[in-house]
Structures are given as structure tokens and as C-alpha cells.
Amino acid sequence: MAVVVESKKACAVNPLKMSQPLGASYAFMGLDACMPVMHGSQGCTSFGLVLLVRHFKEAIPLQTTAMNEVTTILGGYENVETALLNIRKRAAPKIIAICSTGLTETKGDDVEGYLTTVRKRKPELDDTELVYVSTPDYVGGFEDGYRHAVAAIVKALVKPLPAVARQVTLLPGSHLSPADIDEVREIVHAFGLDVIVLPDLSGSLDGHIAPDWRGTTLGGTTLEQIRAAGASAFTIGVGEQTRDGAQALHDIAGTPFEIFERLTGLEPNDRLLQRLAQLSGRPVPAKYRRQRSQLLDAMLDGHFYTGGIKVAIGAEPDLLLALGALLHEMGAELAVCISTTASPAHERLPANEVVLGDLEDMERASSDCDLLITHSHGRQMAERLGKPLMRVGFPVFDRVGNAHRCQVGYRGTMNLIFEVANLMIEQIAHHHPGDWPLPQASVDLAARDPAREVKIPVVAAGA
Template structure:
């Protein structure tokens, strides 16, 4: 059990946190033909859009209610009504996600009441679902905002009916945490299908933000993702897999609405976590474990043997959202490494279960100070930690969100037997490069360079 230490600084010196509205937008981007619309200023949406474009290297559909000085003081109800009418009439999305921001929450906007009034004023647009979600910037972070959006989608789109369980006996619902990349979700889909099951992933970023070319030159809504119609079928599944502790509230609501039993995983990194998932799929499907998975498992075991010389007793510092922090800590500890610094941008119940002495709720300055004081050998964090890595002269494994100084962030596979093997190998290689960097340079004899002296 880790001790949770809350920050006492009045400000974030080197911010680690990504705001809740960005997390909510990320969740809505995993829904097919959806359109997120931030209830806030134009600057809020512009800043978020820059983050998304730099991370995914893809066009991002995003709208805003464009609150200004006047509407912030006098009320921005009309902005919401006009914004919804415009985007639904012109863009014709299958769903509109409506997250709030710190500005609209401070202004006191009743976003859920506004949506009800909008449908009363515009009954002809009632066929397009609008999902409001309260996500102020000053609370939580990307992971909690993402989870709130998933919970809101279940609340507004999933029928309250617990009598259809098992009507689709091969269907498996998957609630996917914000820590999973598009490659992770694709791996998870292939894994479930290898047992003869049909996964419905919510939200499905592997289908919308995996980096693929489309036939149209421009799309004002998301291309790919979970269809809105799939929400009505969630109650017909035989089981639900929940990946990530942050989605437990959403999972509770889904189970209450549908009666579908679930199994929950806080991590899918490492041998133990993956064995639990494979055993669960084996029991649900009644199918034998595919030989391909047996081989991938043996490959991970071989990688563990190869890398334990470098990773055993390695001193590693990690800064990320709680779900990802828990996953990486578990992987490091499984290899005998030591997490000497653990920093999360916001508190969560899962942090108490992280396998280290303490978890600090703080920023990248806290990570830098703790890593230096604990003589860390390697850092794991997002791209914002690049300067921390440079100042400490330590290697950095870029993970989490955002990663804007490297290509292919969504193509990185972290989970499963294959992803765990790749991660262990990369960690070991980074430690090897760090070790060789500080070796004493070999002395070269003058005679090896062909220099001779002439005696007369």
C-alpha cells in the first residue's frame, strides 16, 4: 500500500496534468460520426485541438460554444442553443459530446438543463443525441475526464433493461481506459476474437485515431469508432471486460443498467495480468487458448530472462495518470526493479494500491526533485518530461499523453504478452545506453595510431 502525499505548492511549476475536458474529448473521439463541442471559450478548444493534432498527427473534429467576456458574465445559454443547432443542422453528427470547461463551470452553467431546454425548443433535432458531461479544468485530469464522458454516454445512451443478458452469447463489451493506445485496443480486439468472441469496445480509438487514410478529403465528424447504435446492444452481451480502475463507476452504471456481469482489470501489462485476462476469456468462451498466445507468452518469459540483469534492482521514476502509473509500476516491480519516485497529477483510489512506498500528487518539478534525491536511473513519463530528462541526464521512456516530439504514439503497443516484451526490451536498452554513456573511455596507444619515433 502506497502512502498518498498531496502537494502543498500554490501552483504547478512544470505541469504534468492534462485537463478533464481534453479527456472527455478523447472519449467522444472514439465514437463513430461524433462531434465534441466544448462549452467554453475559443481559446479552450484551440489549445485542446493543438494538443490532439500534435499527439495524433491527424485532423481533429472539434467545435466550441465560443463564450466571450459578455456571455461569461451575462450567461451563455444562447451560445449552447445556437451552437447545437448549427452543428447538428450543418454537420449532421450521430452524436454531439458537450463537455464543460473551467470557465463555464465557474460561470455556473447548468449544462444538463440546457440540453433538456434545447430539445424542447428544437424537437425536430431530438433524433441526434447530445451527451453533456461536467468536466471543469480545475478538478481531476485527462483520465477522470475521459471516465466521466464514458459514464455520461452510458447514462444517456444505454437502455435501462436487465432482461436481455446473453441474447448475443458471443458478444463481449469492453470498457477501455484512456491509458490504452490505438495499438493496444487493436491487440485487445484480436485477442478476444481469437477465442471466437465478438468485442464491442467503448470507446474505440483503434478505429478512429489509428492513423489511416480515408476516401474523403475532409470530414467534420469522427471517422470510425464505436457506432452509436452499439450502445443499445450492450445489454445483450454475455460479459463485460473493464480495463482500468478509472472506469469502475462507469462499469457500475453499465452493470446496473444491463445486468451484464463484468470482470475488471487494473492493468494488462506483465505476465500475471495477461494470464488473468487469457484465463477469463478461456472460461467465458469455453475455447482452448490459441497456440499463438502460448508462443507469445513464452516470448515474454524469454524477454524477462534476458532483461532481468538490467531491470532487477533498477531505480526508476514514473510520472503519469493513475491507471498508467499503476500499470508501469506493476511491470517494473514484476521484474525486480524499484520505483523510487511516483508522481500522479491528481488523486485516485487506485494510487493507494501502487507497489511503492509513496505516491506524490504533484507535477514534473516534483518528479525531478524526487528522481534526483533518490538517484533514479531512468524516467517514464510523457513528452513534457523531456527537459527534466535533459537536466538530470537520464534516459526517458515516453509514455502516456501527450507525446508530441516523436511520431507513432498511437502505434505503440504496451499491453499483452507482445507489448510487455517490447516494453521490457526498451527499458533494458535505455538502461544499457545510460550505463555505457558513463564508462571510462578506453586509452588508445600512440602506436595503435601508426605514430613512430625515429632514433638517430
């Protein structure tokens, strides 16, 4: 269990944390025919929009109530009403999802009251679902905003229905990419179960060319599917951040749930498949037995390059746990762990300490680490320290293909192990050109087998 320490600096330098409104908007992106709206100034929305566009390389629908100095003081009802009417007229979304910002939270706008009044005054909005979530950006982080948004969607749109025995609801955490969601969905389908993914970013931000342009989200969980979640026989959450949404489904429809703290690694995926076999009454498909065997071999091959290395990770809590726990299982030492916000996930992290801080805190503590893991804002830190950087999380704006990067399930875990091991091999080759990095175990094996001739010098990782 890691001890959580909060940085006491007067300001953040090279921030690691993204804001709550951005996390909530990200969750709303996973709803079909939805228009996310930030209730705040244009600048707040523009900043989040730029990060999302740079990460996914896609057009992002995100609107604002465009608060200014006057409306902030006098109250934002008129801005909210105008925004709702304009959005409905121009884009005709099925869902308009509003999240607050620090500006309007500090003022104390009663947005829920505003929406009640708008419903009474403007009957033309009767065919549009309205969802609101409070996400002040002066507290919490990206993961918190996502967590609150998923719970708000459930509370606003799900109603209890007669249970469907072979239907499950999947609540993916914000750290799962569209490809991760596709992988988990495929695993659930392999057991003959129907799955409703909420929210489903694999349908809206998976990098496809849409057949039409509506101005809203194109793909994701439909309004009908959200409502049908009230009939699911079971809920699977991935990441501690999904617990609130799963609990809300339980409170509304009585749906039992299980939260998987991560799906990166061997043991948690074993638990997932066992749970799915229990729910479906079917054995684990041969495909996944084969993948499990491949993962074991990948762990054997990769641990020569990860065993004993010191790693520094800067990430949101659930992503920090997923990556950190796997690297610990692969023999790495979690020397530096920086996160953004408090979470029960920190209690499970196999490290001595988690600092709630920024990338400056990470840089100061990582001088003797072999590998840095964080998002793209850590690239200057890696250059200054002369360390390899593995880009993870959000935002990753200096690489393409983020939507298609899979790091969950047996197959995704194997991909992650290879990525880390290859980074370490590249580091060895960079510092010792001409030496082909060969694990010591291979040399030992060759020494026991006279038929093998291995005359390649070996350089240990970190040498």
C-alpha cells in the same frame, strides 16, 4: 500499498496533469460520427486541440461554444443552442457530445436544462443524440474526465436488451493507445467472442487515411454498437477508471463485469485469458501460449538491465500502476512516483509513496534515479538531470507513431521490457564508450563453458 501525499505548493511548475475536459473530449473521439464540444471559451478548446493534434499527428474534430465575458455572466444558453444548430447543419453528426469547462462550471450553467429546452424548441435536432458530462478543469485530471465521459455515454445511450451469450463489452482506459485496443480486441476475438469496444479510439485515431471527410470523427464505436452494448453478457474494463462505466452498464442492463487493473505484465494477462476461456468455453489458443513463453524469455533477458535500477515515473494513476508494477516485477525500485489525481489504483502500486504533484516535484526527487518515465513535457527535466527519458502517456509530441505503440498483452509487455532494457544499455554505452554492455550472467555462463571466450569488460547498470 503506497501512501498518497498531495503537493502543497502554491502553483504547479511544469505541470504533469492534463484537464478533465480534455480527457472527456478524448473519450468522445472514440465514437463514430461524433462531434465533441467544449462548453467554454475558444482558448480552452484551442489548447486541447493543439495537444491532440501534436500527439496523434491527425486532424482532430473539436468544437467550442465560444463563451465570452458577456455570455459567461448572463448564461450560455444561446451559445449552446447556436453551436448545436451550426454543428448539425455543417457536419451532420450522429452524436454531439458536450463537456463543461472551469469557466462555465464556475458560472453554474445548467447545461442539462439547456439541452432539454433545445430539444423542445428545435425539432431539427431530433435525429441527433446529445450527451453531456460535467468536467470542471479546476479539479481532477485527464483520467477523471475520461472516466466521467464513458459513464455519461453509457447512461445516455445504452438501454437493456436480451443478452447475447457470445458478446462482451470492452471498456479501455485512457492510457491504452489505439494499438493497445486493437491488441485486446484481437485477443477477445481469438476465443470466438464478439466484442463491442467503448470508446474505440483504434477506429478513429489509428492514423489511417480516411476514404472521405465529414468534419466529425471518422471511425470508432457506432451509435448502433453503443446501444447494442445493452445486450452484452459480460463487461471487461481495463483500468480502475473504467469502473464507473462498467457499473453503469450493470445498473442499466444487469451486465456482470470484471475490472483488470492493468494488462501490462504476466499475471494480469494470465487472468484475462483464463476469464475469456471461461466465458467462451474454449481453451487458450496456442498462439498466446507461445507468446507467454516468449514473454517469460524476454523477462529473463531484460531483468539483467532492469534489476536494481531506480526509476522515477510521472503519469496518470492507471498508467503509473501498469508501468510501475511491471518494473517492480522486473527488479526495479520505484524510487519516485508522481501522479495527477486520487485513485484506488495507487493502493496497488508497489511503492512507498505517491505524490500528487507536477514535474518539478519529480525533478527535485530524481537526482539519483537511473531512468525517468513521463510524457514529453519531461524532456527538459531529463536534459538537466542527464538521465534517459522514456516517453509515455499523453501528450507525446516529439515522437511519431504514438497510435501504433502497443504495451498490453504478452506481446506488448515484451515490447515494453525491450524498450526499457535498451534504454539502459544505451545509457551504459554512453557513459562507457568502447564497453559492450553484457549481463553478468552471460559472463558466468561463459566461465562455466570453456568453449566460450568472453573478453568483454562488463559495466553494471548505474555504474
